[in-house]
Amino acid sequence: MTVVLQHVIDAVSLGSLYALAALGVGLIFGVMRLINFAHGDFIMVGAYALIVPSTAIVATPLIGAWPALAMVAAILAIVVLLALATERIVFRPLRNADPATLLIGSFAVSFFLQHMVLIIYGGRPKAIDILSGLNEQVIVLGLRIPKLEIATIGITFVLLSGLALFLKRTMFGLQIRAAAEDFDMARLLGVRANTVIAMAFAASGFLAGVVALLLTTQSGVLYFGMGVQPVLFAFVATVIGGMGSLPGAALGGFLVGTVSVALQVLLPFELRLNRDAFVFLAVILVLLFRPGGLLQSRAAKERV
Amino acid sequence: MLLSVRDLHVSYGRVPALRGVSFDVAEGEMVCIVGPNGAGKSTCMRTVAGICTPVSGAVNLGGDRIEGDPPETIARRGVSLVPEGRHIFAQLTVEENLQLGTVMRRNNKEDWDRTLDHFAFLRSRLNTAAGKLSGGEQQQLVIARALLTRPTLLLLDEPSLGLAPQVVDLIYGILAGLRETGITMLVVEQSMSRVLEVADRVYVLRTGEIALSGAAHDLRQSPELAEAYFGFAPEAIPQ
Numbered sequence: 195m196t197v198v199l200q201h202v203i204d205a206v207s208l209g210s211l212y213a214l215a216a217l218g219v220g221l222i223f224g225v226m227r228l229i230n231f232a233h234g235d236f237i238m239v240g241a242y243a244l245i246v247p248s249t250a251i252v253a254t255p256l257i258g259a260w261p262a263l264a265m266v267a268a269i270l271a272i273v274v275l276l277a278l279a280t281e282r283i284v285f286r287p288l289r290n291a292d293p294a295t296l297l298i299g300s301f302a303v304s305f306f307l308q309h310m311v312l313i314i315y316g317g318r319p320k321a322i323d324i325l326s327g328l329n330e331q332v333i334v335l336g337l338r339i340p341k342l343e344i345a346t347i348g349i350t351f352v353l354l355s356g357l358a359l360f361l362k363r364t365m366f367g368l369q370i371r372a373a374a375e376d377f378d379m380a381r382l383l384g385v386r387a388n389t390v391i392a393m394a395f396a397a398s399g400f401l402a403g404v405v406a407l408l409l410t411t412q413s414g415v416l417y418f419g420m421g422v423q424p425v426l427f428a429f430v431a432t433v434i435g436g437m438g439s440l441p442g443a444a445l446g447g448f449l450v451g452t453v454s455v456a457l458q459v460l461l462p463f464e465l466r467l468n469r470d471a472f473v474f475l476a477v478i479l480v481l482l483f484r485p486g487g488l489l490q491s492r493a494a495k496e497r498v
Numbered sequence: 499m500l501l502s503v504r505d506l507h508v509s510y511g512r513v514p515a516l517r518g519v520s521f522d523v524a525e526g527e528m529v530c531i532v533g534p535n536g537a538g539k540s541t542c543m544r545t546v547a548g549i550c551t552p553v554s555g556a557v558n559l560g561g562d563r564i565e566g567d568p569p570e571t572i573a574r575r576g577v578s579l580v581p582e583g584r585h586i587f588a589q590l591t592v593e594e595n596l597q598l599g600t601v602m603r604r605n606n607k608e609d610w611d612r613t614l615d616h617f618a619f620l621r622s623r624l625n626t627a628a629g630k631l632s633g634g635e636q637q638q639l640v641i642a643r644a645l646l647t648r649p650t651l652l653l654l655d656e657p658s659l660g661l662a663p664q665v666v667d668l669i670y671g672i673l674a675g676l677r678e679t680g681i682t683m684l685v686v687e688q689s690m691s692r693v694l695e696v697a698d699r700v701y702v703l704r705t706g707e708i709a710l711s712g713a714a715h716d717l718r719q720s721p722e723l724a725e726a727y728f729g730f731a732p733e734a735i736p737q
Binding site: 365368369371372375376378379380381382383384385386387 | 547548549568569570573574578579581585587588589590594597598599601602643647
């Protein structure tokens with residue numbers, strides 16, 4: 195029983211991380227129909243901002259050496275600003291382009307950011323230790339739970355609730371939801387496209403910043419491709435949750451996390467290295483039965 | 499003149515949709531553009547509202563050029579479009595749909611109450627998902643939402659499209675009532691009979707050009723109207 199509970203907590207924690215990344219991807223998709231693959235690089239830049247820009251092998255903490263609160267605030271601010279800058283410089287001029295062009299735009303941003311980091315920081319993975327207290331374990335009812343897992347689950351719960359309240363209870367949130375459903379109609383009612391899209395990018399950047407801090411605390415390693423895998427899983431989560439549905443994105447994130455941990459536990463030892471192949475197999479099965487995702491947004495039927 | 503459109507050319511790629519269209523709407527008037535499917539009626543509306551950008555020509559609103567401005571800027575100047583196909587936000591509640599009509603102005607309790615008095619059935623449906631309303635109710639919801647923006651010019655694109663005949667009567671009753679309040683309206687319709695009863699002036703649009711224009715009561719019985727609409731005199735139809 196204890197072992198099962200341990201795995202459940204691991205699954206919820208990993209799912210939380212994917213849910214946060216999936217929401218970041220889902221918010222932008224909702225208002226722009228853009229699958230922003232550069233989201234992973236927002237995470238990566240947020241992580242690299244912790245250290246002194248240098249190609250030296252050993253990382254010297256910069257923002258990572260600041261007091262925890264200042265460090266978190268600075269990283270979140272940097273990633274939000276980066277997300278806003280990419281919107282203003284790249285995605286705003288492409289706003290009316292077809293989805294394929296937007297997608298290629300996001301790949302261009304992704305490669306640009308990765309190569310900038312390669313030039314400034316070098317290509318070797320670097321070790322960094324932040325918020326190390328969170329890697330200690332607490333023992334609850336015989337379970338050994340890393341504090342980081344508790345923090346990840348708690349932060350995700352707070353952010354999901356906050357985002358839900360923002361979208362449901364504020365006029366800006368209402369405008370974002372309306373724009374996600376029918377952008378042209380929202381604009382015809384005076385909803386400012388630039389404001390809504392910038393807000394979605396800022397929120398997405400904020401979530402990427404949180405993921406950057408959690409991932410770095412967990413792994414202790416910076417690598418220029420570190421954002422690729424989380425954003426790939428986040429994208430898968432948004433697809434199985436139902437593109438365009440934010441609750442779907444969160445649910446998809448938790449499911450992908452749960453399936454990953456379950457496979458890690460249940461697969462024969464020699465197959466565990468290929469776990470992700472089985473995760474994607476499960477995704478294909480879900481999509482075969484529900485091509486529109488689990489919480490596909492029900493298009494309104496024409497009514498007479 | 500509240501709205502003055504001059505020599506408007508609009509294309510979708512290489513396909514011209516409007517070829518030198520000009521029309522006017524004076525303050526307090528109800529003007530109608532009629533024409534067969536594909537004549538360019540919706541393109542006229544979408545261009546005035548800022549969704550389509552013209553190749554050339556001018557759209558003057560209250561003396562200022564607005565063509566090419568983004569839709570939200572034009573909306574904030576008082577133009578409200580009720581587009582073809584209603585475009586409710588199906589996943590939002592009725593109340594949230596109405597709230598979106600107040601994005602540009604806050605503290606408008608008076609307008610809110612007046613709108614709910616006018617469209618009384620909405621009061622009991624405020625928490626219903628808008629997608630669950632019937633077609634006629636949805637059409638009333640989008641008109642109510644457009645009125646909450648307190649428009650100086652209300653654009654209605656085929657308000658009777660896809661609705662049962664009794665519901666069309668209801669919608670045109672509402673439009674006639676709005677006309678009495680002095681609100682300026684530009685209505686596009688494919689079916690002429692209903693709109694000619696309430697409009698002041700009519701433009702007939704055919705293959706992207708104005709084929710005929712005049713006062714609605716003059717054109718109502720005129721054979722010219724059908725000829726302009728169909729492109730040939732009705733008596734020429736072989737029996």
